[in-house]
Amino acid sequence: MRIFKNYLYNLTFQIFQIILPLITTPYISRVLGPRGIGINAYTNSVVSMFMLFGTLGFNIYGQQLIATSRDSHKKLSETFWSIFFIRSLTILVSLIIYLVVIFLFFRGQKYAIFLIAQILSYGSTILDISWLYMGMENFRKIVIRNILVKVLLVMSIFIFVKNHDDTLIYINLLNLISLLSAITLWIGLPVSRPKIHTFFSKKKLSLYKTHILKSVALFLPSLAIQLYLVGNKVILGAFAGYKQSGIFENANKIITVSLTAIASIGTVTLPRLTNAFSKKNKQDFNKVIKNSFTFLNAFSFPMMFGLILISSPFSLMFFGNSFAGAGLILCVLSPIFVFNSWSTITGYQFLLSTGQIKKYTFSTVVSSTVSFVICLLLAPKFGALGAAIALLAAEGTISIVQIIVTFDQIHYKNFVFDGAKYFVASLLSWLLTNFVVEFVHVRGIYLIACQAILFILFYVILVCFFKSDIIQLAMKIILSFFKKRSEN
Incomplete structure (x- = not known):
């Protein structure tokens, strides 16, 4: 019942995230146009790649570690502060490298100002401790505060973003609201205050080393996934231009937002599965896996066919005539609903919760390689369509590989x-x-x-x-x- 409650909390927020783009995307698409949206998509994808190397695999690793130490307040506090400290340091190192790259390669360029504006996202990333509450299965706090902040974002967009020249304002608003959302998570922090001097003790330094090594194991699959989720946008923006990047971004946004219901299953069940596996509760573990397959299959197949059904009239009405071709991109991307639901169970739920990181990493590396090669071949010639085919191939590959490597463990x-x-x-x-x-x-x-x-x-x-x-x-x-x- 607790999983169901957490799923409802998480799904409520995800539905809210679905509703918000329904309000803002038509407005932003017409105000900023494909070029403005493409600039944000491209620069955000660049900073996201650097940010990924800063966060390593700490978000998933931290969530799992909190899930296994949450029964003791002292252990919970020690675990949280040690992960937060080392995670913040690695992110700051990533920020320094990002600044150096901007100075060396983008200084004086027309779009350098947009890359500089994205720096603000580093603050929200450092302060984002949602992994703590996810590990504690406290989704209520995350949901309520995020909803309030998102409402503020919508109001700000309509007030401050008025024409094609407001792309920079739009980027700053997105990052400022994300920062505010992260700050609110620190109100009523459920752990004890740390003793600063203990951060640099020999025991803690050894613990930091352990955290880094284990998070790197989770970082490799995260890197592979981000290479095809974000890397495609970088390739598309570099070779096909900001307009094609904007068309792909809007179409992919519909897919991403719609996938939130599927992502909610993985988010709320991972702490429970990790906890059940650590306590060798096989019955509870298998029950969650079985129910996940039932639920996700029941929703992902109609989502795929439903999107194909409405893609053409929806894209014209929602994005406007300047985004012609987005309907075809939606059709191409629609099978991702099914592939993503399967990989949520086989990868995020099963392989990660049982500690089979190598198999999970292998599946993501193979899919990322497939995506990179296809995108590099097709995006320069076919633009957004090429990037969409590459993304679909990646999602299909990761699902197939994960099914193969878990075939003797899950009774498909x-x-x-x-x-x-x-x-x-x-x-x-x-x-x-x-x-x-x-x-x-x-x-x-x-x-x-x-x-x-x-x-x-x-x-x-x-x-x-x-x-x-x-x-x-x-x-x-x-x-x-x-x-x-x-x-x-």
């Missing part, structure tokens, strides 16, 4: 039949909806609403008809919720 045959039901139900819903809308003479938002309603209706009916496991799982969750309410 138990999930294939039920997963096929969601695929068939989604495919039939897509075909039926396309057939029905041929007789409905509406355009724009009314067409999208009609397609969405019909697709959801057909899908729910078919899932119930096939007697899929999601029905039983949903009933258990609902009954458990009302039972607990009645007991209270």
Whole structure:
């Protein structure tokens, strides 16, 4: 029940993150245009690459370590401060290198000012201690404070961003609000104050070395993933220009925002799985894995077909005519919903929680290599479409490789039949909806609403008809919720 509550908290915030772009993206797309959005996408991807080397694998490593030490307040405090201290130092080293690179290679260039503006994101990264609360499974605090800060961001965008020349203001707003969000997490910090002199003791120095070595093991897969998530944007911006980068950024943003529901599963279950594995609670561990497969298959397949269904009218209405071609990019990227849901379970949930870092790293390195080669070959000629194909290939590769390396540990045959039901139900819903809308003479938002309603209706009916496991799982969750309410 605690996992379900945490998932609801996290999902609430993720839904909020879905709603916010629905409000701001159409406005920003028309005000800044593809070029302005492309400049932000490119410069942010550059600073993100440097930031990645600063954070190493501390976010995931810290979350896991907090999950195993949270039962003792003293141990929790010591763990938090030791990770925070060494993580801050590595990020500062990364900042120094970033400044040197700007000075040597971008000094005097037209867009150097945008790279300098991105420096502010280093402050929010250092102060971001969400990994502490995630490890403690305290998602309520993160969600409530982030929602308030995001509302402030929306208001600021509409007040201060007015035309194509406000790209710099837009970048500064994004980074300032992120900094404010990170600062709020320090209010009511659930750990004891540190003794500064202990940071430099011989015992702590040895502990820092251990933290770095273990976080580097998690850093390698993070690096590989970021190379195809962020690296594609760098290649696209460098070889195809800011306009193509802006088109890809907006299309990819829809995918990324929509994936938040899937990401929530991995975020809230990793501490529980890590804790269960450390206590050798095999029954609880397998139950979470099974329910994750059921839930994610039930949602990822309709998300894929649903996006294909509405991609063309949605992209024109949402982004405007200057982003022509974004609909095709959305179609190409849509299978990522399925691939990402599988890799969330096989990689983020299973391999990481059981300490199989080498297998996880191998899968990410292979996928990153595939993405880099394809993007380098296709992006200069095909622009955003080439980057989209590269990203899809990467997501597909990481899922396939992780399934292969975990095939003897996860009983996939138990999930294939039920997963096929969601695929068939989604495919039939897509075909039926396309057939029905041929007789409905509406355009724009009314067409999208009609397609969405019909697709959801057909899908729910078919899932119930096939007697899929999601029905039983949903009933258990609902009954458990009302039972607990009645007991209270």
